[in-house]
Amino acid sequence: MIWQPHPQLLIMTFPGVPSELYPMWQEVAAPWLGQQGYVTHTLHSRVLLYWGIAESALAEKVQSYFQLQNPTVAPYADYGQCRLRITAKAPTPEAAKALIAPVEAEIRALTTPHCYGVDHDTLPGVVATALRSRQQTLAIAESCTGGWLGQMLTSIPGSSQFLIGGVIAYSNGVKQSLLGVSESTLATYGAVSAETACEMASGVKQRLGSDWGIAITGIAGPDGGSDAKPVGLVYGAIADPEGTTVAYRQCWNPSRGRDWIRQVSSCSALDHLRQRFVIFSETKA
Amino acid sequence: MIWQPHPQLLIMTFPGVPSELYPMWQEVAAPWLGQQGYVTHTLHSRVLLYWGIAESALAEKVQSYFQLQNPTVAPYADYGQCRLRITAKAPTPEAAKALIAPVEAEIRALTTPHCYGVDHDTLPGVVATALRSRQQTLAIAESCTGGWLGQMLTSIPGSSQFLIGGVIAYSNGVKQSLLGVSESTLATYGAVSAETACEMASGVKQRLGSDWGIAITGIAGPDGGSDAKPVGLVYGAIADPEGTTVAYRQCWNPSRGRDWIRQVSSCSALDHLRQRFVIFSETKA
Numbered sequence: 001m002i003w004q005p006h007p008q009l010l011i012m013t014f015p016g017v018p019s020e021l022y023p024m025w026q027e028v029a030a031p032w033l034g035q036q037g038y039v040t041h042t043l044h045s046r047v048l049l050y051w052g053i054a055e056s057a058l059a060e061k062v063q064s065y066f067q068l069q070n071p072t073v074a075p076y077a078d079y080g081q082c083r084l085r086i087t088a089k090a091p092t093p094e095a096a097k098a099l100i101a102p103v104e105a106e107i108r109a110l111t112t113p114h115c116y117g118v119d120h121d122t123l124p125g126v127v128a129t130a131l132r133s134r135q136q137t138l139a140i141a142e143s144c145t146g147g148w149l150g151q152m153l154t155s156i157p158g159s160s161q162f163l164i165g166g167v168i169a170y171s172n173g174v175k176q177s178l179l180g181v182s183e184s185t186l187a188t189y190g191a192v193s194a195e196t197a198c199e200m201a202s203g204v205k206q207r208l209g210s211d212w213g214i215a216i217t218g219i220a221g222p223d224g225g226s227d228a229k230p231v232g233l234v235y236g237a238i239a240d241p242e243g244t245t246v247a248y249r250q251c252w253n254p255s256r257g258r259d260w261i262r263q264v265s266s267c268s269a270l271d272h273l274r275q276r277f278v279i280f281s282e283t284k285a
Numbered sequence: 286m287i288w289q290p291h292p293q294l295l296i297m298t299f300p301g302v303p304s305e306l307y308p309m310w311q312e313v314a315a316p317w318l319g320q321q322g323y324v325t326h327t328l329h330s331r332v333l334l335y336w337g338i339a340e341s342a343l344a345e346k347v348q349s350y351f352q353l354q355n356p357t358v359a360p361y362a363d364y365g366q367c368r369l370r371i372t373a374k375a376p377t378p379e380a381a382k383a384l385i386a387p388v389e390a391e392i393r394a395l396t397t398p399h400c401y402g403v404d405h406d407t408l409p410g411v412v413a414t415a416l417r418s419r420q421q422t423l424a425i426a427e428s429c430t431g432g433w434l435g436q437m438l439t440s441i442p443g444s445s446q447f448l449i450g451g452v453i454a455y456s457n458g459v460k461q462s463l464l465g466v467s468e469s470t471l472a473t474y475g476a477v478s479a480e481t482a483c484e485m486a487s488g489v490k491q492r493l494g495s496d497w498g499i500a501i502t503g504i505a506g507p508d509g510g511s512d513a514k515p516v517g518l519v520y521g522a523i524a525d526p527e528g529t530t531v532a533y534r535q536c537w538n539p540s541r542g543r544d545w546i547r548q549v550s551s552c553s554a555l556d557h558l559r560q561r562f563v564i565f566s567e568t569k570a
Binding site: 140142144145146147148149150151152153154155157158159160163164165166167168169170171173174177178207208209220221222223258259262 | 425427429430431432433434435436437438439440442443444445448449450451452453454455456458459462463492493494505506507508543544547
C-alpha cells in the first residue's frame with residue numbers, strides 16, 4: 001500500500017515475507033518513487049566472483065582500488081570463494097554502469113584467471129555455458145565426492161546436452177573395472193594420487209566417449225588419513241580433447257569437515273576445467 | 286550470567302548466537318534451575334519420521350491419538366516427509382519416556398512400514414546402518430538424479446564400507462556400455478521406464494559386484510516431458526541379493542521444480558531399499 005495522507009507524509013507498507021516483499025519493491029515501489037521525483041541518484045553494483053584464490057591474496061592484487069570513492073570496491077569471502085563488489089552512485093543506472101565498467105576491466109586484468117563470473121553466475125553454470133558454446137561433452141569420475149560434482153552439474157536444466165555421464169568410483173575395483181585404472185598404478189601410488197586421478201579422468205573420457213574428463217580422488221575424512229596422506233588431501237585431473245591429462249593436488253583444512261571438503265573439491269574441479277578451457281583456446285588460437 | 290539480586294528476582298543472561306545459547310542453556314542453565322527447585326516437571330518429545338506417505342493419509346491412520354492430553358501427538362509435514370511428535374509432561378524425563386513408549390509402540394504398529402526412524406535419523410543413515418549390520422554392499426545407477434543419491438550416501442563417514450560405487454548414466458550410451466541395458470529395451474520402452482530401471486539396477490549390481498543395486502531414471506524437467514511421460518515421472522528399481530529386481534513408478538508434482546524432484550526421487554529410492562530390507566528379512570526368516 002502506498003498512502004500519502006499529507007504532502008509531508010508518505011506511508012508505504014509491505015508484507016514481511018521476503019519472497020513477496022522483494023518483487024513488490026522492485027516492480028512497484030521503486031519505479032513509483034522514481035516517477036514521483038523522490039529518486040535523485042541510484043546505487044548500482046557489480047559483483048566479480050573468484051575461485052582458487054584466498055581473500056588476502058585477492059585483496060593484495062587490488063588493494064589500491066579499495067581507496068576509490070565512486071565506485072567503491074569491497075571484498076567479501078565465502079567458504080572457498082571470494083567476491084569483489086563494485087558499487088557506483090550516479091543519477092541513472094546507465095551512468096552508474098559507466099562508472100563501474102573501466103574499474104571492472106582493470107580489476108579483471110589484474111586478477112586473471114581467477115575471476116570465473118559476475119553477479120549470479122555459478123561455477124557449474126559457467127562450465128555448462130562454455131561446454132554448450134564449444135559443442136563439447138563432459139564425463140566425470142568421482143571418488144571422495146561420491147556424486148557431488150554430478151549433482152551440481154545436473155542441477156542445470158538441459159545438462160544432458162553436455163554431460164554424458166559419470167562413474168562414482170568409490171572402491172578400487174570400480175576404478176579398475178569401469179575406468180580402466182591399472183592395478184599397478186593403484187599398488188604403486190595408491191588410490192589418492194595424481195597418477196590415479198589422471199587414469200580416472202582419461203579413463204572416463206575414453207569409456208564414455210566424451211570430449212573432456214574430470215576426476216576427483218581424495219580423503220574426505222574424518223577417518224582414513226595418514227601422515228603421508230592426511231584428511232583433506234585431494235587430487236584432481238582434467239583430460240582434454242587432444243589427449244592431454246593434467247593433475248592437480250590440494251590440501252583442504254580438515255577442520256571444516258567431510259562435506260565441506262567434498263563441496264570445495266567439486267567446485268574446484270569445475271574451476272580447473274574452466275581454466276583449462278581458457279588455456280586450451282589460447283594454445284589452439 | 287545467573288544473578289539473583291533479591292529472592293523474588295532471578296536474572297539469567299545469554300548470548301544471542303544460537304550455537305552459543307543452546308549449549309549454555311542445556312549444560313548450565315537448565316540443570317541449575319533443576320537444582321534450585323524451580324523445575325516441577327519436564328517435557329520430553331520423541332519424533333517419528335515417515336517417508337512415502339502423505340500427511341493426510343498418516344493423520345487418518347492415527348487420528349484418535351490427536352485427542353490425547355499426555356502425551357500429546359501432533360503431525361508435521363516437510364517436503365516429501367512427515368513427522369509425528371509425541372510429547373509427554375512428567376516430573377522426570379524417565380517418567381515422560383514411560384508415558385511415550387506405549388503410545389509410540391501403538392502408532393508404529395498402525396503405520397508400518399512407513400516409519401523409517403526417530404528423532405535425528407536420516408534416510409541415508411538408516412540405510413547405511415542396515416547395510417553395515419547385514420554386512421552387505423550397495424551400488425547405484427542414477428540418471429535424472431545425476432549423483433544426488435551418491436552424494437547423500439557418501440555424506441556418511443565410512444560409507445566406503447558399504448557403497449562400492451555407482452554410475453551416473455545420463456546418456457543412453459552409458460546405460461548400455463556401463464550398465465548393460467539392452468538396446469531393444471531402450472528402443473521399446475524408452476529410457477524412462479520400469480524395464481530400463483530394472484536393467485540399470487541389476488546391471489550396476491552385477492558389474493560392480495555388490496549385494497544390492499538401486500536405479501533411478503526419470504524426467505526432472507523443466508523440459509523433456511510429454512503427454513505419455515510428463516515432467517516428474519520417475520521410475521526406480523531395487524535389485525536384491527537373490528537376483529530379484531523390483532521396479533516402482535512415481536509422478537512427482539512438477540511445479541516444485543527440478544531439484545526438488547531430484548531430491549525426493551533420491552530419498553524415495555533409499556526408502557524403497559529400506560522397505561526391501563524388511564520384506565527380504567521376513568521372507569528369509
